Amino acid sequence: MSFGKYILIPVFIAIQAFAMMLVAPYLKTFGEGAEGLVTWVSFQAWAMYFLAGCTVKMGLKTLAGYLGGIVASVAIFELGDCLAGGAGMGGYWGYAVAALIVVVFVISMEKVPGFNFIPSWFLGAGVFFGFMGLKGYAQNGDDHNLAVYTNIAVPELAACAVGLAYGWVTVKFRTWYEAKVGTAA
Numbered sequence: 001m002s003f004g005k006y007i008l009i010p011v012f013i014a015i016q017a018f019a020m021m022l023v024a025p026y027l028k029t030f031g032e033g034a035e036g037l038v039t040w041v042s043f044q045a046w047a048m049y050f051l052a053g054c055t056v057k058m059g060l061k062t063l064a065g066y067l068g069g070i071v072a073s074v075a076i077f078e079l080g081d082c083l084a085g086g087a088g089m090g091g092y093w094g095y096a097v098a099a100l101i102v103v104v105f106v107i108s109m110e111k112v113p114g115f116n117f118i119p120s121w122f123l124g125a126g127v128f129f130g131f132m133g134l135k136g137y138a139q140n141g142d143d144h145n146l147a148v149y150t151n152i153a154v155p156e157l158a159a160c161a162v163g164l165a166y167g168w169v170t171v172k173f174r175t176w177y178e179a180k181v182g183t184a185a
Contacts, residue, residue: 005181012173016166017043041127041159042166049167052117059164061117066160068106068115069124070153075102076125077132077144127156 024039045062052058076098084094106125109115131152137143 042163045163065120066124
């Protein structure tokens with residue numbers, strides 16, 4: 001395809017990014033100083049759609065993995081709290097041992113259809129840990145509760161879904177456009 005025909009693809013994707021940036025200020029964020037971070041998750045998930053193979057099935061596995069990563073993160077926080085206090089391990093060691101235990105279950109999900117796209121588990125967990133740290137919740141076990149977890153998980157999953165939808169639209173447009181104009185040079 002000639003560059004003159006090709007350029008419409010990057011322009012379309014740029015328009016999508018522009019639209020995402022226009023909507024971003026209206027998405028729930030995680031408080032002062034966190035503006036744009038939900039958008040960052042959307043852009044990350046948009047890229048994950050391509051890394052996962054550009055299919056709805058893998059997009060759903062990506063979303064399931066983000067959710068799984070959040071659940072794994074909560075398990076690490078909760079188990080870490082127990083180990084840090086009850087087992088006398090001290091904060092850092094309690095969470096390190098919790099991660100050691102939980103990651104075995106995460107990697108084992110490779111054998112569970114629908115949940116076996118492990119990179120999305122790690123991204124989902126990493127984003128969740130990042131937002132917990134941003135709000136100062138990661139360091140304070142007293143703040144580890146359902147309300148805190150939910151206030152972080154819901155926007156993360158919503159932003160992931162937005163990004164995956166953008167990936168789907170990108171692929172649909174490109175497929176339609178390339179069929180219309182032809183892909184020959």
